[in-house]
Amino acid sequence: MAVRFGLLGDIAAWIDGRPVDLGHARQRCVLAGLLADVNQPVSTDQLAHRVWADRPPYQAHRSLASYLSRLRRSLADAEDVEILRAGSGYVIRVAPESIDLHRFRAMVAQARASPALELFDQALRLWRGDAFAGVNTPWCDSMRQTLNAERLAAELDRTDVALSLGEHNAMLSDISTRAAAYPFDERMAGQLMLALYRAGRQADALDHYQGTRRRLAEEFGADPGPALRELHRRILNADPELEPAVDVAVPRQLPAGPRWLVGRDRELSALTEAVDAGGAMAICAIGGGAGVGKTTLALRWAHDNIDRFPDGQLYVNLRGFDPSDSPMSPTAAVRRLLGALGVVSAALPADEEGQVALYRSLVANRRLLVLLDNARDTAQVEPLLPGSDTCTVLTTSRNHLAGLGMRGARLLKLGMLASAAARELLTCHLGARRIAEERDAVAELVRWCAGLPLAVSIVAARAAAQPGFPLAILAKELQDDSARLDALDAADPNVNLRAVFSWSYRSLEPASAQVFSLLGAMPGPDIGLPAATSLPGIDGSRALRVLVAAHVLDEHVPGRYRMHDLLRLYASELLDEATGAAATARLAGFYLRTSCQAARLLRPERSPLELEDGYTLRFPDRAAATAWFDVEHGCLLATLKTCAERGWHTSVWKLAWTLSAYHVLRGYLAEDLEAWRLGVVAAQKLAEPVTEAIALVYLGTAYGRVGSYDEAVDHLRRARALAESADDVTVLADVHRALGWVWGEQGDVTLALPHTHRALQLYRAAGNAMREADALNSAGWLHAHLGLYQRATDYCEQALVLCRQHDHRRGEAITLDSLGYIARQLGRHAQALTYYRDALTLVRAMGNTYDEADIQAGLGDAHHALGEPDLARSAWQHARALYRTQRRTRKAENLA
Incomplete structure (x- = not known):
């Protein structure tokens, strides 16, 4: 079995790649003492000195024999390795190349003989940390210092070779770090000066020389040596022989510009103003939801202003919301940018920091555009920002890049197209003649696309594919909520609205994704923070701010949030029926309880409703209650209709009751009539005579307010019959009061007075002042x-x-x-x-x-x-x- 030994780091051994237990520190030191002089005898006294220095233990030779015996057992499975007695000492027999220390020295010698970066790199990669790590004896400390000096010498030799090959940009970061660590080393100072000069930073190179000269004078009272002084002179005179060996490429990476861009004149002007502002580097971050046209806007502006950037245009798709791949790492993006600038892979620094430093060096003082498309977040963008105010950066993202705003970036939020602009875009795709022939259908198409450029383009693509089909067919397909997203599918993942939305959805954290889907259940045009908080998983504005930052939710006024109609359709699809119903029920409960609180302040003379306990808002006065109704009116009407559609009859008539308090004060008579039509139907479904009578009283009164007196009297008479049969005095009093008012409105005082007097008697008897x-x-x-x-x-x-x-x-x-x-x-x-x-x-x-x-x-x-x-x-x-x-x-x- 093959064995390897390591001294350039922890003292270690491996047999067929498996680590070997070498025992305690002194036992490892014994092995290191033999490996340092591999295949050469080391006397017992010399070995004892390496382990214990001048304080060996009693009978040290016995301890050494014990240690060596254990090492033999540990290495017994290894082939071609022996630890033997040799005269008055010991020797380890093994191939020198199996020991990293000897392999390092051999490779460095070979690299110096015929300069080759790869050999230097192989040799330096053998180091795993400090040599002889973990063992602290005078001999080990001395060896460590010696080997560190050898390592540093190898690094300096490698740097000389790299500089000779024109790789000054790739080496600049490492050279700077090393020179800072050894401020009195003139060789390192010279390497840094040469790298800076070749990177186009002559002033920095001269500054570093002056700094080195000053430090040498202060510390040693000496000037730099002849070699460094000569280099300084040549840099000062811009010696042509010092010029970099490799030219930097001029990139032209912009994708083709869009064929059409409509309705974005204001945004184009804003980008131009931001770039023209001067001062620091111009950074413009274009944000907006999926399909709103961020990349289209960025490319249009870039192509229209291409003459501003004679030194090139860089482009990277950062894949922040790519359906088939993860977001591109900053390291990978920097490598692509460096490749576009002509840097070959062999010249790239090994670490990300060095690559970023090289990138910024290469673009310094160049009039360059950097377009970073489809960014996920600020962390992905920041390493790609140049350091020079001559550069301009455009970035697009579905997320709100607030971090760039803190750096002075112009944050441009891209909204929906106005109807006229959407129509113009459709005309660009289909031609003025076809648009003119079907004006009504076009108006419907524009309406259902809701200002989303991608939706308009998908509709246009489908219409263009069937030039003989009437546009009215497609418009009818879009009218159906349940099929609208299917209609906005052009059979391509990149032009399928549902798929495009899903990329944004999948980028959300699970908690935020749940909140997004729940908001698909909101019945109104928007939602306030208190109402949203009634939903599970939303315990404050942070959950909503995350969605706003991801541009799947819009905080159109402080504390109120809305979702694009098509996005809301997508969100509602993510909910199963039970979850969606539960979320809607919670919202309806919040709206009912809170509107009841508000209604009691607006109309305190009415008998209060009985409601289940739950989360609700409280109002300090009538003005606050009215203001809440003003803001939430559209949501309350939508909730009432949703409850009617779901058959939640109790919620329907009670919402109608709370709304009527506001409707009457504001004069919303048509809305009140519509609410009570639904309220009466709901009350009838409940089969509760008193509830139906109450609803009929309010519906009759609503008819009377709009001048439909016959309908008013008819409903009020039905209410009287129900109230009398149920013997409900309170409702009966309301019926007579309403009948008296309706007859009075018609000018028939003789019919009105008896009802009014009867109502007065009943209210007095009930104590309703x-x-x-x-x-x-x-x-x-x-x-x-x-x-x-x-x-x-x-x-x-x-x-x-x-x-x-x-x-x-x-x-x-x-x-x-x-x-x-x-x-x-x-x-x-x-x-x-x-x-x-x-x-x-x-x-x-x-x-x-x-x-x-x-x-x-x-x-x-x-x-x-x-x-x-x-x-x-x-x-x-x-x-x-x-x-x-x-x-x-x-x-x-x-x-x-």
Whole structure:
């Protein structure tokens, strides 16, 4: 079995590659003492001195014999190795080339005889650490110093050979490190000066000479020797014989530019501005989601500005989101860049730091563009940044490269195309004639592609492949949510939207990937942080920031997040039915509980709902509750519809109930009607008479607000029948109040009053003071229309007292409006103005635009009666605008 011995590191032995147990440190020292003089006898005294120096133990020769006997047993399986007695000592018989120390010396001698870098490299690779490591005796320490000097000499000889072959750039990092460690070594100083000069850094070479001269003078009072002074003179004079032997290549690596780029003029200008800013090196990081056109933008700008970079253009696809391979390591990327600059592999430094240093040396002071495409993160990009302000770097990534921003990079986020630009891109692909022939189909295609350039290009590719097919067929295919991503597949992994999205998804950490898929369940156009936190795995904004950084989520306003429509379709596909339903249910529960909290502040007169406990928001006041509704309105409507589609009937009618508090105040009458249509259907499915009666009351009232009085009365009568059969006094009181209001709106006071009086009785009996106030005001309003102004005033003043006692702001405003009308009918127009203005103050503080419309109309009438036409006109115009916004067309026409 073959044996190898190692002294250039730990003292070790291997038999057929397996390590041999050589025993304790002194026993290994005995072996090293023999191997150092392989095949030569070493006397017992000499060997004892190598092991114990001047303090050998009693009967040292017996200890040596014992150690050697154990070593023989350890090496018994090895062939061609013997430890023998030789005269007054011992000898180890083995081939010298089996010992790394002797092999090193032989290789170095051969390399010096016929200079060859490979022989030097082979010799230096034999070192595993410090020679004779792990054994500390005077002899071992002396051998270690000797061998370290031999190693350093070999490294310097190798450097001379490398420099003679023109590999100064590859050696620059190692030479710099060595020269720093030996600041007084003139040979090393000369090597560094020559390497710096050949790398185009003449000033640095001269500075290093001056530094060396100063150190020698301070330490030894001497000047540099003749050789170093001569080198300094030649560098100072730019001796042509010192020029590098290898020219640096001028790379032209840009891929072909895109055929079309539309809708990106602003972004192109931003890139130009960033490069023109001057100062430090220009770095532009183009970020955005999959398929948004980052590479297209970068290549278009690069080709349009190619004259700015006469020294070359470098390009590397870093494969940050490649479906078939892992991201390219910075080391591999630097090697590619060096290859493009003409550096052969044999001239590359062994370590990444040296390669980066060489790369930066080669591009220093060159007007060069470096385009780093498809980067995964900042860590992948940073080693590839030049150090010279003459260079420009463009990088693209699906992730937000915030780290580059800290280095002064211009971070450019690429958004979706506007509809006009998307149409223009489709026209570029298919031609103006085909686009003009099918305008409606084109509009649908643009709509369903949602501004994503890749989606538009895929649609165009499919349409171009079938020039005789109507575009309407493809548009119809895209309309179906469940098939849309299938339609956006051009039978190529690179132009398959689902596949492209999957590359971004697979790059996410598992926790972030789960959050991404769960967000596919969000029913609304966006989601706020509190709502998102109701989903499992989202315990704060960090989870969402990760997705924003990956450009699969957009924080379009602080604290609110949205996902591109096509990405959301993809995310929803990742969820199984049970997980998706559970996530939607959690969101619906959060929205219901929180909207109920908000609704109680907006409409405190209504009876509260019973809800299950769970995570919810609390609001300090009515203004905060209204602001929350303003922001979440679209999400709440979408959630209500989703709950209806899933058959979650209880959630549907309760969401309609909470939304109605907001709808009425803001005058969203059409939305309120639609919500209660769904609410009534849900209540009927529950087969709960009282619930159905409540829903019918609200639906009837919603019909009345939009002027559909027949439908209103029909639904309210059905509600009365259910409430009477269930003997529910509270709901029955609401039914009579609503019927009185609807008949009053139609001008039939005689039908309205009995219902209003009945509601008043029931509210008093139930002790519901705020609803009692509403009924009192209604009675006052109706009596005023009968001309019974004193009685009307009495009712309204009673209502006003109750409203103010119970902080019923809306009731107070409506009652003041009634008092304003009564004062106006009595000719007390100044007093009427006071009532109207006080009412206006209240409704504006609540954001109550529905009631403001009626108050403004009355205010206009009062100004008109006082002979103030301009003020009257202004109030009427305001009222008319509100009526039209609320689609109360009949009232708007009455003011015309």
